[in-house]
Amino acid sequence: MPVKIFDTTLRDGEQSPGVSLSVKEKVEIAKQLAKLEVDIIEAGFPIASPGDFKAVKEIAQEVSGPVIAGLARATKGDIDRAWEALQEAKKPRIHTFIATSPVHMEYKLQKDPNEVLDAAVKAVKYAKSYTADVEFSAEDAFRSDKDFLCDIFEAVIEAGATTINIPDTVGYATPEEFGGLISYIKNNVSNIDDAIISVHCHNDLGLAVANSLAAVENGAQQVECAVNGVGERAGNTALEEIALTLNTRHDYFTNQTTLKLKEIARTSRLVSHLTGMPIQPNKAIVGKNAFAHESGIHQDGVIKERTTYEIMDAQTIGLKENKIVLGKHSGRHAFKDKMEELGYKLKEEELNSAFKRFKDLADKKKEFTSLDLEAIMEDEISQVTEIYQVDLLQVTSSSGLATATVQIENEGEKINESACSEGGPIDAVYEAINRITGLDCKLVNYKIDSVTKGKDALGEVIVKLEYENNLYIGRGVSTDVIEASAKAYNNAINKVAADL
Ligand SMILES: CC(=O)SCCNC(=O)CCNC(=O)[C@H](O)C(C)(C)COP(=O)(O)OP(=O)(O)OC[C@H]1O[C@@H](n2cnc3c(N)ncnc32)[C@H](O)[C@@H]1OP(=O)(O)O
Numbered sequence: 001m002p003v004k005i006f007d008t009t010l011r012d013g014e015q016s017p018g019v020s021l022s023v024k025e026k027v028e029i030a031k032q033l034a035k036l037e038v039d040i041i042e043a044g045f046p047i048a049s050p051g052d053f054k055a056v057k058e059i060a061q062e063v064s065g066p067v068i069a070g071l072a073r074a075t076k077g078d079i080d081r082a083w084e085a086l087q088e089a090k091k092p093r094i095h096t097f098i099a100t101s102p103v104h105m106e107y108k109l110q111k112d113p114n115e116v117l118d119a120a121v122k123a124v125k126y127a128k129s130y131t132a133d134v135e136f137s138a139e140d141a142f143r144s145d146k147d148f149l150c151d152i153f154e155a156v157i158e159a160g161a162t163t164i165n166i167p168d169t170v171g172y173a174t175p176e177e178f179g180g181l182i183s184y185i186k187n188n189v190s191n192i193d194d195a196i197i198s199v200h201c202h203n204d205l206g207l208a209v210a211n212s213l214a215a216v217e218n219g220a221q222q223v224e225c226a227v228n229g230v231g232e233r234a235g236n237t238a239l240e241e242i243a244l245t246l247n248t249r250h251d252y253f254t255n256q257t258t259l260k261l262k263e264i265a266r267t268s269r270l271v272s273h274l275t276g277m278p279i280q281p282n283k284a285i286v287g288k289n290a291f292a293h294e295s296g297i298h299q300d301g302v303i304k305e306r307t308t309y310e311i312m313d314a315q316t317i318g319l320k321e322n323k324i325v326l327g328k329h330s331g332r333h334a335f336k337d338k339m340e341e342l343g344y345k346l347k348e349e350e351l352n353s354a355f356k357r358f359k360d361l362a363d364k365k366k367e368f369t370s371l372d373l374e375a376i377m378e379d380e381i382s383q384v385t386e387i388y389q390v391d392l393l394q395v396t397s398s399s400g401l402a403t404a405t406v407q408i409e410n411e412g413e414k415i416n417e418s419a420c421s422e423g424g425p426i427d428a429v430y431e432a433i434n435r436i437t438g439l440d441c442k443l444v445n446y447k448i449d450s451v452t453k454g455k456d457a458l459g460e461v462i463v464k465l466e467y468e469n470n471l472y473i474g475r476g477v478s479t480d481v482i483e484a485s486a487k488a489y490n491n492a493i494n495k496v497a498a499d500l
């Protein structure tokens, strides 16, 4: 049986502190929600502001496919305004609500239960005079008296409500309790079959999705949710988590949504960009890391068979593929695979040497892009037999004078030398290397480039040395520019030494 998806990103989602969407942005999101094929779009709360009214009106005029709903308190004025905004929709719904919990009725509404029931019935009847599709929500239903809830639902269904919504407005429920409440309402509202049972959960305790799923298992036919779980305080039920849980665990859940799942990633990005609410990297389904693997054992497993560590396919939600992220926890299999993807066919020995170089860098660098890996490979390719190897490098600089101490290993012997230079630390390093090798090379060109962006970007240095009228090119890559400079110089020096 299908579960209807009622998307409230534009209404409850916009109630997130700090979020304010323009009319144009709301229309853009609504169009994307229509592509995602949600069943209902709650486009806004028309009485709230002229902007909200205009957004609901434009969405009603321009977006077809889903039902377009507008929220209204249980008052004539709110319902009139909602209808004014919704009337041009092909499928309009008035969503009216009133709180039913003791604390809300006594302090906020200052009404007794009979007055609340009366207001609810009047509101539904009035909304019904405009449109056949009327939803009624008992705000703070979970903290309401169960039997009063059943009475009010029975009365509003009698008055014409076609959907009754059971919100856990403050995110207080646990799954078992919430599922139990849905079951209780189903069994104790005599005319329940004349209406769709809907749920609307908040995530104050991180249980919104679990509670909504428990409700579905107990008979809820509509789930109210928001893209990326945005919404008042800790947010609403995350749409993508509901959709993918039902889809992935179709062996367990008998109900499915009719969403076009391939639109999920795009919708999530759009909502994040326009609301200015970034998605945490480890967010289920749509977080940057949701389909990424960094550790060697997992990468090896996924390369051999994706389902070893993935319960969903990234393509299901419209991503191109999963991601193997190379970093300090990666292993040879993933490194080799990535190198092959970049076009490098490495022999065992070359792979070992390049992998060692990568692992040394990975301790200093968080993530590697294709450009970084190409730089490592080019560095590897430009290596010559190392007659001289830079072991240690220490540089200090003060009052315009730089001092470098370099330790170089040559045929098993470790040689230390220091040099000072007014020309800066790199000049001092090169002078110290010249002293150790005894090769009086002249630096004729020095070029430094950042391979990628960021604090831990790889720096690539290319030097050109002149020795006895011949030119030698050296290349070095490191996250530290002085180290990259020393490596480049040493690389060129080794080429000189090889010619001697
Ligand atoms: C759980 C939810 O998400 S409910 C939706 C929450 N969303 C919002 O509130 C966003 C939009 N809200 C607004 O722009 C404003 O609050 C408005 C325009 C709706 C009302 O503004 P104001 O008239 O200035 O009233 P204010 O917000 O201060 O107080 C709310 C009033 O509505 C009453 N009220 C609250 N809910 C309902 C209801 N469902 N039915 C009838 N009256 C209600 C309150 O008791 C209070 O009445 P009072 O003025 O007689 O004390």
Ligand SMILES: CC(C)C(=O)C(=O)O
Pocket (backbone or CB within 6 Å): 012, 097, 137, 138, 139, 140, 165, 167, 168, 169, 170, 200, 202
């Ligand atoms: C208006 C209702 C449905 C609501 O947002 C809530 O109770 O959380």
Ligand SMILES: [Mg+2]
Pocket (backbone or CB within 6 Å): 012, 167, 169, 200, 202, 232
């Ligand atoms: Mg809500």
